Amino acid sequence: MGRKAEYSEKPKKGPGRKARKQGPPVFRKKSFAPMEEEDKKLSHRQKQRFVKREQKKVVQKAKLQEKRAKGAQKQPQVRRKTAYNSDSEPEEEVEAQEASSDEEVPQLVPAPINTKSAAPKGFTDDNDAWLKPKKGKKLPEPESEDEEELEEDSEDENGLEAAESAEEDEEEEAEDDDEDDEEEDSDEDTAQVGKLADLSDDEANSDDDFDISGDEDAAEAESDEDDDDDDDDDDKLPIERANKKLKKREAKDAQLAEEEMQMTVDHQDVFQLPTEEEKTEELTLQQVQQRIKDVTLVLSDFKKYRQADRSRGEYIELLRQDLCLYYSYNEFLMEKLMDMFPLTELMEYLEASEVARPLTIRTNTLKTRRRDLAAALINRGVNLDPLGKWTKVGLVVFNSTVPLGATPEYLAGHYMCQGASSLLPVMALAPQENERILDMCSAPGGKGSHIASIMKNTGTLFANDFNRDRVKAVQANFHRLGIVNAIISCEDGTKFRNIITGFDRVLLDAPCTGTGVVSKDPSVKTTKSEVDVQRCYNLQRKLLLSAIDCVDAKSKTGGFIVYSTCSVLPEENEWVIDYALKKRNVKLVDTGLNFGVNGFTNFRQHRFHPSLNLTRRYYPHTHNMDGFYVAKLQKFSNTIPLTKEQQEEDEKQLDAAIEAEAASAAESATEGEAEKETEAGDKVPRKLLGKRAGKPSLTDIEQDLKKKKLEESKTKYVAKVFEKPVKAPKQPKPEKPQEEKAALSNGNGSSKAEGKASKKRQQELQKVKKTPETDQKVPKSESPSKVSKPTVNGGASPATPERKQNLKKSATPKTPSKLVNAPHEDKVPLLEGKPIKKQNNLKKKQVGQLKKSKASGKEGKKQKFKK
Numbered sequence: 001m002g003r004k005a006e007y008s009e010k011p012k013k014g015p016g017r018k019a020r021k022q023g024p025p026v027f028r029k030k031s032f033a034p035m036e037e038e039d040k041k042l043s044h045r046q047k048q049r050f051v052k053r054e055q056k057k058v059v060q061k062a063k064l065q066e067k068r069a070k071g072a073q074k075q076p077q078v079r080r081k082t083a084y085n086s087d088s089e090p091e092e093e094v095e096a097q098e099a100s101s102d103e104e105v106p107q108l109v110p111a112p113i114n115t116k117s118a119a120p121k122g123f124t125d126d127n128d129a130w131l132k133p134k135k136g137k138k139l140p141e142p143e144s145e146d147e148e149e150l151e152e153d154s155e156d157e158n159g160l161e162a163a164e165s166a167e168e169d170e171e172e173e174a175e176d177d178d179e180d181d182e183e184e185d186s187d188e189d190t191a192q193v194g195k196l197a198d199l200s201d202d203e204a205n206s207d208d209d210f211d212i213s214g215d216e217d218a219a220e221a222e223s224d225e226d227d228d229d230d231d232d233d234d235d236k237l238p239i240e241r242a243n244k245k246l247k248k249r250e251a252k253d254a255q256l257a258e259e260e261m262q263m264t265v266d267h268q269d270v271f272q273l274p275t276e277e278e279k280t281e282e283l284t285l286q287q288v289q290q291r292i293k294d295v296t297l298v299l300s301d302f303k304k305y306r307q308a309d310r311s312r313g314e315y316i317e318l319l320r321q322d323l324c325l326y327y328s329y330n331e332f333l334m335e336k337l338m339d340m341f342p343l344t345e346l347m348e349y350l351e352a353s354e355v356a357r358p359l360t361i362r363t364n365t366l367k368t369r370r371r372d373l374a375a376a377l378i379n380r381g382v383n384l385d386p387l388g389k390w391t392k393v394g395l396v397v398f399n400s401t402v403p404l405g406a407t408p409e410y411l412a413g414h415y416m417c418q419g420a421s422s423l424l425p426v427m428a429l430a431p432q433e434n435e436r437i438l439d440m441c442s443a444p445g446g447k448g449s450h451i452a453s454i455m456k457n458t459g460t461l462f463a464n465d466f467n468r469d470r471v472k473a474v475q476a477n478f479h480r481l482g483i484v485n486a487i488i489s490c491e492d493g494t495k496f497r498n499i500i501t502g503f504d505r506v507l508l509d510a511p512c513t514g515t516g517v518v519s520k521d522p523s524v525k526t527t528k529s530e531v532d533v534q535r536c537y538n539l540q541r542k543l544l545l546s547a548i549d550c551v552d553a554k555s556k557t558g559g560f561i562v563y564s565t566c567s568v569l570p571e572e573n574e575w576v577i578d579y580a581l582k583k584r585n586v587k588l589v590d591t592g593l594n595f596g597v598n599g600f601t602n603f604r605q606h607r608f609h610p611s612l613n614l615t616r617r618y619y620p621h622t623h624n625m626d627g628f629y630v631a632k633l634q635k636f637s638n639t640i641p642l643t644k645e646q647q648e649e650d651e652k653q654l655d656a657a658i659e660a661e662a663a664s665a666a667e668s669a670t671e672g673e674a675e676k677e678t679e680a681g682d683k684v685p686r687k688l689l690g691k692r693a694g695k696p697s698l699t700d701i702e703q704d705l706k707k708k709k710l711e712e713s714k715t716k717y718v719a720k721v722f723e724k725p726v727k728a729p730k731q732p733k734p735e736k737p738q739e740e741k742a743a744l745s746n747g748n749g750s751s752k753a754e755g756k757a758s759k760k761r762q763q764e765l766q767k768v769k770k771t772p773e774t775d776q777k778v779p780k781s782e783s784p785s786k787v788s789k790p791t792v793n794g795g796a797s798p799a800t801p802e803r804k805q806n807l808k809k810s811a812t813p814k815t816p817s818k819l820v821n822a823p824h825e826d827k828v829p830l831l832e833g834k835p836i837k838k839q840n841n842l843k844k845k846q847v848g849q850l851k852k853s854k855a856s857g858k859e860g861k862k863q864k865f866k867k
């Protein structure tokens with residue numbers, strides 16, 4: 001139920017806005033309040049005048065009293081002038097009065113007061129004419145004192161007091177007029193100028209309602225500042241003068257601000273390094289963060305902010321500790337990172353490493369196209385986008401309502417879940433169709449499957465990994481993705497050159513410390529140590545040399561090796577490449593990746609080959625992908641620029657280093673466990689694991705000795721980065737007797753005993769006879785690769801005509817590979833070197849012979865039967 005509207009009575013409309021009359025002027029009481037009340041708001045000049053006036057009053061009163069005493073009575077000669085001149089009053093008269101008021105002795109006798117100038121009590125609409133300021137003159141300040149005096153005047157027209165007040169007023173006015181005279185030249189003009197000046201002077205504006213004191217203040221300021229320039233200013237326009245004034249004021253303000261700033265900076269609290277006591281105190285994360293900022297600031301301008309008695313090292317040490325605490329890194333890794341990045345970049349890197357990288361997938365172009373895959377996944381509720389212009393197969397997934405590892409598309413092999421950075425090494429490898437390519441460390445097969453899809457399932461992909469369990473993943477993935485051109489093996493990559501060589505391209509995505517993927521695996525931040533890094537880079541060096549040896553420098557389409565790691569440490573990247581440059585006939589070439597940071601050519605005190613700037617580094621904070629490293633090498637000669645002895649020595653060193661590191665790692669692990677046990681309070685003898693299991697526990701001295709040995713072995717076998725490749729003397733190549741050639745070609749013994757024996761024999765032979773190398777090339781100026789003899793190991797040498805001859809003539813077949821175990825008529829290792837075609841020829845031969853023998857057998861049988 002609603003209420004009915006009542007329209008019968010319409011409310012009368014009042015007068016419109018225009019019809020309304022303007023009310024009488026209302027003056028703020030304050031403006032006319034007694035002086036005492038406004039005392040606080042008076043300007044300095046006003047106060048001075050007020051004091052002066054008071055003093056004068058006292059003096060005058062004293063004089064008056066004196067005169068009274070004398071009894072002298074004089075007629076007033078000057079008409080009394082009121083504070084407010086009416087418009088009707090002639091100006092001349094006023095001027096005359098002013099002139100007379102300048103006289104030293106005022107006329108004190110009360111005069112008959114002019115009715116025109118008599119002021120009524122208070123202010124009403126009737127006397128508003130008073131308030132109109134005289135044209136061209138500023139409105140005088142209405143002072144309450146004057147008001148009172150006027151009232152008094154009107155009451156005691158002929159009284160003595162009236163005369164007194166009149167005299168006072170005259171004096172005051174004279175004084176004011178004196179001041180006004182100073183400015184009167186520009187009075188009319190300054191009506192505008194004054195406003196401009198007031199705009200910049202809030203103080204002046206705020207003083208009085210009538211803008212009088214404002215003008216006075218402005219004038220005061222002007223007089224202060226412009227004393228010197230007064231003469232120059234005379235011939236300037238008012239606006240120019242105002243502008244000048246404004247600029248001066250601004251300059252003064254700026255100077256003041258500058259001084260103030262300097263004062264605050266000078267008195268700012270300089271960060272103090274904590275004392276020993278303070279170091280033991282526990283801090284909150286916020287406090288640690290603040291201290292990181294403070295120390296960073298000190299280090300940014302060390303001269304300015306440092307404590308006099310403290311060194312830079314102390315600040316850096318504190319910063320490292322705080323960073324370790326804040327980001328949960330161990331000191332070793334933090335130190336490595338601090339060596340790599342400038343401070344500000346380090347912060348960015350650490351922050352970015354705390355955030356997970358976006359999930360990315362790679363389209364399997366063997367089965368689908370990217371846009372079809374994207375459409376299918378969008379239909380399933382996956383929010384995605386192309387990964388970037390640099391890839392045609394990558395997609396970045398923002399969010400998904402379904403698990404990406406279980407969609408029908410995934411199970412059908414339409415895509416592979418892969419980090420963006422793992423697309424880079426395959427792009428750098430640039431596989432071609434129908435090539436023979438090796439993926440030396442393949443598991444779980446992400447990059448391998450990418451290679452196969454670019455090859456469009458043509459040629460042959462050898463996917464190898466040393467970890468048997470992980471090889472299963474390669475198998476499963478390849479099966480799911482529909483790869484049919486791959487041979488999967490489980491071999492030690494370092495020995496792969498002994499199994500099969502002659503590849504067009506090799507990808508070595510080496511095992512590493514994983515320092516680039518801390519966002520994926522945060523345990524890396526705390527678990528990696530110097531020993532881990534050493535172990536990794538020694539293995540990486542071995543693997544890389546093997547990978548290089550597997551490539552055929554004479555490949556028509558390739559001859560490339562791509563080395564990559566998901567580590568950011570130079571030890572695992574530039575150092576390894578630099579090592580390979582010195583040990584093999586390879587050079588660095590452009591990766592073909594048009595983004596990424598250049599590799600280091602120098603790092604701390606180390607200097608690498610200048611071409612290392614062709615390698616690429618990727619960081620989470622700059623590329624929003626995992627920390628990654630990619631280098632592309634081209635093999636320009638199949639010869640090895642080292643003598644056999646040097647090669648063996650190198651290998652021994654690397655092997656020993658890896659073993660020593662492994663042993664020390666096991667040792668430290670057992671020690672750690674044993675320590676834990678004893679810490680736990682179990683007072684039982686230490687449990688020994690690993691190598692020392694079952695052996696009596698070592699005494700402290702023995703343990704010390706062992707530790708020393710370990711340390712020695714570590715330092716001994718850490719390969720030197722600047723190690724110069726040893727120059728091999730050039731030797732003439734004498735004719736080899738057939739026997740020796742055969743012996744040489746049997747380097748790959750099938751049994752270990754045989755292998756060793758043949759190796760010894762070969763070494764002896766090499767000592768006696770050395771052959772010159774014909775196709776030698778110098779890899780780079782600093783490493784002349786004059787090789788004295790061909791490699792004995794068939795895996796590392798190319799299939800030269802001479803070698804082919806040897807292979808044919810070899811009496812005993814040595815086929816070490818698990819992949820290759822074919823009993824052949826001519827007993828040649830089938831997959832050695834390039835001649836894979838030979839395998840087919842052999843097979844044909846074998847088949848032909850078999851057929852022949854069968855045929856002959858049949859014929860024989862037939863013949864027998866016939867017989």
Ligand SMILES: C[S@@+](CC[C@H](N)C(=O)[O-])C[C@H]1O[C@@H](n2cnc3c(N)ncnc32)[C@H](O)[C@@H]1O
Pocket residue numbers: 422440441442443444445446447448464465466467470491492493494509510511512
């Ligand atoms: C970084 S992962 C390879 C990832 C792989 N390329 C991919 O994209 O899926 C390194 C691999 O090297 C393997 N590995 C370690 N030592 C090896 C060796 N001596 N020979 C061959 N593979 C090795 C590890 O089992 C590991 O799977």
